[in-house]
Amino acid sequence: MIRKRSLMRRTAVVAAAGAAALVLAACGGSGGDDGSAGHGGHAATAPSSAPSSSASASASASASQGQHNAADVAFAKGMIPHHRQAVEMADLAPGRARSAEVKKLAADIKKAQDPEIRTLSGWLTSWGEDVPAEGAMDHSSHDMGGMMTAEEMTGLENASGKAFDTAFTELMIKHHEGAVEMARTEQADGAHGPARKMAGEIIDSQSAEIEQMNALLGKD
Known part of the structure; x- marks a missing residue:
């Protein structure tokens, strides 16, 4: 047990x-x-x-x-008077041009650039910058490529028919080339996304119009 x-x-x-x-x-x-x-x-x-x-x-x-930087401000302040001059040139076409193609081109330029002037002006205002005054255009300015001189503008105003078509086309090609160069500078140096996007659109549209105008000159 x-x-x-x-x-x-x-x-x-x-x-x-x-x-x-x-x-x-x-x-x-x-x-x-x-x-x-x-x-x-x-x-x-x-x-x-x-x-x-x-x-x-x-x-x-x-x-x-x-955000924006000095390049964006310079782009807006330069492109506004540049566009205004292009619109001023385009406004001459309906009563002076003979070519229907030149008249249409002028109408397209005005239609594209008027809204861009308003957008650029809005950016400057929102940044606390002065918008270039209407009518304060300096035709002899060399800071903005392709701008016409006062003499060139007077010559265009006094032209009509085929002479106007040729002068308008040649001067607008130079004007557009200046705008494309300004837009490329903005794309390289600018910081504001929408401004750089507009610069790209200007390069595309105005380069295409330069080709169109060169073709028009070749037809004469």
């Missing part, structure tokens, strides 16, 4: 030791899991910082869309 009880006690001790070993093993495993979770936590911190970086980059992009 005593032996039986002793055997039962030993069995209980072994069972208890086994259970303790299992608990320790479980604790060890749990510690491993906690370690993993800890690393996971650190890993999780990295993704959580990514949206923050993303948000910063997005904020930076938005800021760059709104």
Whole structure:
């Protein structure tokens, strides 16, 4: 009987030791899991910082869309009187041009450049800059490529028929080339996204019109 009880006690001790070993093993495993979770936590911190970086980059992009620099101001202040002169030239065509193509070209130029003058003026106002005054055009300015002199403008006003068509086309080619050069400078040096976009549109549209005018001159 005593032996039986002793055997039962030993069995209980072994069972208890086994259970303790299992608990320790479980604790060890749990510690491993906690370690993993800890690393996971650190890993999780990295993704959580990514949206923050993303948000910063997005904020930076938005800021760059709104910012402007001296090149943008120079582009707007130069292109406004440049466009105004082109519109002034185009306004002469309906009563003086003989060629229907020249009349249409003049109408297209006015239609494209009038809205751009308003947009450029709006940018200058929003930047706290002065918009060039109407009628304050300097025909002899050499700062804006392709601008006609007062004498050239007078000559165009006095021309009619085929002579007007030829003079208008030749002078407008030079005028457009100046605008394209100004637009390229804006694309290279400007910071204002919309202004650089307009510069690209001016390059595309006026380069196409230069080709069209060269073709018109070739027909004469």
